[in-house]
Amino acid sequence: MSPHFLPRLRLQVRNWPRRALILTDTPRPDCPECEGEGAIGYDYGDPETGEYIDTEWEPCTCWDETRRWVLLPLPRRPRRTPPGYSTEPPF
Known part of the structure; x- marks a missing residue:
């Protein structure tokens, strides 16, 4: 298999919908x-003014942005609870 077609994998932490450690593909660094x-x-x-x-x-x-696997x-x-904050009602 050519090294240009091998996935370039990295670890990421996904926060939504639930926290998980995922393995994901990355873009090829030498892509022309x-x-x-x-x-x-x-x-x-x-189109009228030509401004960006x-x-x-x-x-x-x-x-492939969709190539990812949940590992853990x-x-x-x-x-x-912040310091000095009480969960007791005030009455």
């Missing part, structure tokens, strides 16, 4: 199309 960004940006502007409005991003073929669900962090 996106230069390692994972997407190609196209600037566009107002925004950039649209098209995903590059060197990276992580426990929720316990909520801490």
Whole structure:
């Protein structure tokens, strides 16, 4: 298998919908199309004034953003009561 088609994996912590440790693919750093960004940006502007409005991003073929695997669900962090705060009613 060519090294250009092997996945470039990294670990990430996902927070939604539940905290988990995931293994995900990353863009190819030597990609000539996106230069390692994972997407190609196209600037566009107002047709009348020509002023910049925004950039649209098209995903590059060197990276599959949906390629990810949940390795380990992580426990929720316990909520801490701020110091000096009471949970007792005021009456």
